[in-house]
Amino acid sequence: MFLTGSYQRSLDDKHRFTLPKTLRDVLEQAGGLVLYIAPGTDRSLVIYTESAFQRLGEQLGQGPPTAQDIRAFSRLFYAQAQRVEPDRQGRIRIPSELASLALGGRDIVLLGVRDHLEVWDRDRWQGYLGEKQPFYDEIAESAFGGGGQAPSSTGAGPARQPG
Secondary structure, three states: EEEEEEEEEEEOOOEEEOHHHHHHHHHOOOOOEEEEEEEEOOOEEEEEEHHHHHHHHHHHHOOOOOHHHHHHHHOOOOOOOOEEOOOOOOOOEHHHHHHHOOOOOOOOEEEEEEEEEEEHHHHHHHHHHHHHHHHHHHHHHHHHHOOOOOOOOOOOOOOOOOO
């Protein structure tokens, strides 16, 4: 499963939004539509499939259980994570306590980020994009190990944005 793209959505009065059909299809093919929504980073929310949620738990379990950061993250993350399933119309309801953590209004952006989805308040996403996009090349170099190495002849490596 590989999730990509950004999708403008609006929440209804019950904090529901409709998953785009293309994402529903990918999620369904990856093992069903049992999803977990939890606090994310940068004041976003994250949505994981059940299998991706289990992999995250296994990854956390590899660290020492006495590590303060692992204990704190686990408590904050899992205590607020909730299981959700889309209804017949493909809508997901964001629990109000999670919506209050990350969403300021009704307008949201849904992002595909490799193995999970992120839900952002639209204005906050626009601000984040405006802040980070100008530094895309530097961020890409850092994410891929730095050093300013040129992509290999096979085309692997970070994509360059036109400057």
